[in-house]
Amino acid sequence: MKLLTLAFKNLTRHRLRSLLTILGVAAGMFLYTAVQTMQSSLAKATEANATDTTLVVYRENRFCPSTSRLPEHYLATIKKIRGVKEVIPIQIAVNNCGASLDVITFRGVPAETLMSYNPNIEIISGSYKDFTNRSDAALVGKNFAQRRNLSPGDKFEAVGVNVQVAGIIQSDSPQDNNVAYVHLPFLQQASRIGLGVVTQFNVRVQSSDLLKSVAAEIDQTFQADQQPTHTRPEKAFFAETAKQMIELIGFTHWLGLGAVLAVLGLVANAVLLIVRGRVKETAILQTLGFSRQAIGIIVLMEGILLGALGGLSGILGAYLFFHFRAITIGNEGLTLSLAPEPAIIFSGISVAVLLGMLASIYPAWKATSRPLIHSLSS
Amino acid sequence: MAFISIRSLTKSYTKGKTSVTPLENLSLDVPQGEFLALMGPSGSGKTTLLNLIAGIDTPSSGQLEINGRNIADLSQRQLTQWRATHVGYIFQLYHLVPVLSAYENIELPLLLGKLTKAERRMKIQAALDLVDLSDRAHHRPAELSGGQEQRVAIARAIVHHPELLVADEPTGDLDRDSADSILTLLQQLATEHGKTIVMVTHDPKAAQAAHRTLHLEKGQLINNPRQ
Numbered sequence: 001m002k003l004l005t006l007a008f009k010n011l012t013r014h015r016l017r018s019l020l021t022i023l024g025v026a027a028g029m030f031l032y033t034a035v036q037t038m039q040s041s042l043a044k045a046t047e048a049n050a051t052d053t054t055l056v057v058y059r060e061n062r063f064c065p066s067t068s069r070l071p072e073h074y075l076a077t078i079k080k081i082r083g084v085k086e087v088i089p090i091q092i093a094v095n096n097c098g099a100s101l102d103v104i105t106f107r108g109v110p111a112e113t114l115m116s117y118n119p120n121i122e123i124i125s126g127s128y129k130d131f132t133n134r135s136d137a138a139l140v141g142k143n144f145a146q147r148r149n150l151s152p153g154d155k156f157e158a159v160g161v162n163v164q165v166a167g168i169i170q171s172d173s174p175q176d177n178n179v180a181y182v183h184l185p186f187l188q189q190a191s192r193i194g195l196g197v198v199t200q201f202n203v204r205v206q207s208s209d210l211l212k213s214v215a216a217e218i219d220q221t222f223q224a225d226q227q228p229t230h231t232r233p234e235k236a237f238f239a240e241t242a243k244q245m246i247e248l249i250g251f252t253h254w255l256g257l258g259a260v261l262a263v264l265g266l267v268a269n270a271v272l273l274i275v276r277g278r279v280k281e282t283a284i285l286q287t288l289g290f291s292r293q294a295i296g297i298i299v300l301m302e303g304i305l306l307g308a309l310g311g312l313s314g315i316l317g318a319y320l321f322f323h324f325r326a327i328t329i330g331n332e333g334l335t336l337s338l339a340p341e342p343a344i345i346f347s348g349i350s351v352a353v354l355l356g357m358l359a360s361i362y363p364a365w366k367a368t369s370r371p372l373i374h375s376l377s378s
Numbered sequence: 379m380a381f382i383s384i385r386s387l388t389k390s391y392t393k394g395k396t397s398v399t400p401l402e403n404l405s406l407d408v409p410q411g412e413f414l415a416l417m418g419p420s421g422s423g424k425t426t427l428l429n430l431i432a433g434i435d436t437p438s439s440g441q442l443e444i445n446g447r448n449i450a451d452l453s454q455r456q457l458t459q460w461r462a463t464h465v466g467y468i469f470q471l472y473h474l475v476p477v478l479s480a481y482e483n484i485e486l487p488l489l490l491g492k493l494t495k496a497e498r499r500m501k502i503q504a505a506l507d508l509v510d511l512s513d514r515a516h517h518r519p520a521e522l523s524g525g526q527e528q529r530v531a532i533a534r535a536i537v538h539h540p541e542l543l544v545a546d547e548p549t550g551d552l553d554r555d556s557a558d559s560i561l562t563l564l565q566q567l568a569t570e571h572g573k574t575i576v577m578v579t580h581d582p583k584a585a586q587a588a589h590r591t592l593h594l595e596k597g598q599l600i601n602n603p604r605q
Contacts, residue, residue, distance in 0.1 A: 003489070009477045012477055013477045280473070284469070285486070286458065287434055287467045288462070288490075289459070291458050291490075292454075292458075294490065373435045376429075376434065
């Protein structure tokens with residue numbers, strides 16, 4: 001603690017240099033946190049786990065919602081398949097099938113089924129009754145509403161569809177927070193797809209071990225039909241459909257690595273300059289009885305402090321940025337909400353501290369390896 | 379027994395292809411509580427001798443006993459620990475840490491031990507009282523005069539109660555009045571507090587303040603009865 005105080009005071013000696021270093025580290029750690037957030041959000045959306053019980057039934061060999069057209073009457077047949085717990089037909093309309101940061105997604109669903117199929121949806125403003133009472137009403141996800149500055153009673157138009165906001169919803173499913181739910185017949189007509197046609201069916205099975213067998217049976221059932229299906233677990237569907245987005249996000253890990261290396265180099269350079277400017281003073285401390293180990297610890301602490309202060313600023317900045325901007329990447333009608341989690345914040349701070357320490361090892365060695373008598377006479 | 383006992387001390391090193399011997403076969407005794415001044419021209423070996431006595435440098439051969447302990451045999455790590463406990467060093471240019479207050483600079487040698495904050499505060503206050511700078515405790519070096527900075531440096535050198543003080547031209551950067559007050563303080567430390575002081579100086583007036591003055595030339599003491 002005593003040495004930490006000394007290290008901190010040493011950093012205040014060249015305030016501008018320390019501040020610029022901290023700013024550089026903050027920029028690097030902002031980028032690192034942003035990349036980690038994207039990677040983590042993607043992993044959450046695509047990596048299967050034991051609690052997954054949802055299947056997505058899509059038109060075979062189709063990837064964009066505008067080209068996947070399935071007869072709505074498949075619903076009754078799917079419901080009868082053994083192991084199926086619940087089914088919801090969904091019509092999807094998007095403004096852009098490619099990867100985009102400003103995707104608008106309408107999901108047309110039977111109003112009476114929405115809440116029973118997805119009980120996690122919570123209305124945070126407006127009312128469900130207003131939604132059911134009006135055919136052009138929409139329940140808008142909170143991130144969508146935040147981005148478009150929408151509140152209950154507002155009207156908005158997108159993809160040629162005019163709706164009135166009946167309520168703002170939130171859910172533990174990131175997809176729900178980024179779409180606008182509308183009535184299925186309304187969307188079928190408004191998007192000129194026509195009544196009786198849907199984009200997909202979301203099927204909930206009784207247990208996760210039934211996912212494979214139910215999917216196989218659905219596809220087999222409609223194999224010879226005019227509109228054959230391809231049924232996959234929801235996360236596998238996401239992974240296979242949103243390939244552009246996944247490739248894009250996959251590439252960003254190089255940016256994260258670059259940010260880490262930049263922080264390492266920046267802190268190492270700053271600490272090396274500090275050490276070089278303090279050769280005589282280090283010798284004075286050694287003359288007073290400070291061991292090489294104590295001198296090394298002071299230098300390491302200076303690097304750790306630069307890393308930690310810069311890291312905290314950058315990570316906090318990234319957290320606030322994602323929190324208030326509610327950024328969502330869309331691809332093929334699917335949306336990926338970018339929200340930093342506590343685990344990313346903690347791991348980011350640990351990385352910043354570790355980088356600060358690693359970057360100071362060589363300067364610490366330089367500070368302690370020079371013979372005392374030479375340093376004193378320098 | 380002498381507090382500092384030096385026998386046949388030689389220090390030599392290689393500079394490029396040349397072998398340099400700043401001290402050769404030097405012997406010297408300094409009793410406890412003596413204030414000794416070392417004088418001599420530049421390159422005579424006085425700072426080398428001072429650094430050897432302070433445990434900053436190690437001799438090439440010979441015996442160097444301080445308070446009965448031959449420090450010539452100590453490793454670098456042992457020398458560091460020994461300096462931390464037994465030596466106070468006063469530099470010509472004070473060498474205070476600029477971002478620390480007078481109080482914090484004096485505290486530096488105490489950070490190495492296991493003293494509590496309250497114990498450290500007591501020792502620092504005593505050192506500040508001794509150098510008559512209690513009212514400047516929270517001033518930074520830039521806010522002090524040269525004489526005050528040197529007083530802080532002396533307080534830093536004595537705060538951990540070393541038996542030996544080594545001073546490398548402690549008045550070399552001060553005006554006459556400040557220099558006189560520093561020399562009076564050093565005399566007081568030797569006579570009233572029993573500190574053994576070895577001081578290197580070019581200033582004959584400063585040397586007069588010491589109990590004894592020795593002259594070095596080409597690595598030899600020229601008026602030492604022991605040699």
